[in-house]
Amino acid sequence: xxxxxxxxxxxxxxxxxxxxxxxxxxxxxxxxxxxxxxxxxxxxxxxxxxxxxxxxxxxxxxxxxxxxxxxxxxxxxxxxxxxxxxxxxxxxxxxxxxxxxxxxxxxxxxxxxxxxxxxxxxxxxxxxxxxxxxxxxxxxxxxxxx
Numbered sequence: 001x002x003x004x005x006x007x008x009x010x011x012x013x014x015x016x017x018x019x020x021x022x023x024x025x026x027x028x029x030x031x032x033x034x035x036x037x038x039x040x041x042x043x044x045x046x047x048x049x050x051x052x053x054x055x056x057x058x059x060x061x062x063x064x065x066x067x068x069x070x071x072x073x074x075x076x077x078x079x080x081x082x083x084x085x086x087x088x089x090x091x092x093x094x095x096x097x098x099x100x101x102x103x104x105x106x107x108x109x110x111x112x113x114x115x116x117x118x119x120x121x122x123x124x125x126x127x128x129x130x131x132x133x134x135x136x137x138x139x140x141x142x143x144x145x146x
Contacts, residue, residue: 013028016106023099023102029054031095033048034066034092037066037072037087038088038096041087042086045059045084048086069091070092071089071091072092073089
């Protein structure tokens with residue numbers, strides 16, 4: 001099952017990446033980081049790396065790219081010079097809105113073969129699986145059963 005989920009995600013993202021770049025100037029992974037920063041102004045580099053599961057090198061490249069495009073800005077911490085806080089710019093908020101429109105359209109195409117009831121059930125199942133795989137119970141079950 002994880003294989004099928006991974007293939008679906010990889011194929012959908014690969015197909016959507018060119019469209020995202022054309023419409024927003026950003027790759028899907030960059031847009032995800034932009035959304036994270038916009039949802040939580042003051043987010044730090046370390047928090048982004050942890051939440052997204054990206055290594056430090058990739059996280060750094062994405063942040064530098066978003067800063068160079070004028071989509072996010074950084075503010076150094078007064079307590080620790082190694083820490084900086086990130087927030088979106090006005091332009092970043094505009095790109096996020098465009099990305100949302102593009103994402104909604106891509107999701108519609110992706111789920112075209114599914115009925116409204118299929119979509120509701122899929123959303124419910126994915127939400128339950130998401131809660132499960134991020135729980136301590138899941139980790140315990142892996143340790144006990146595998």
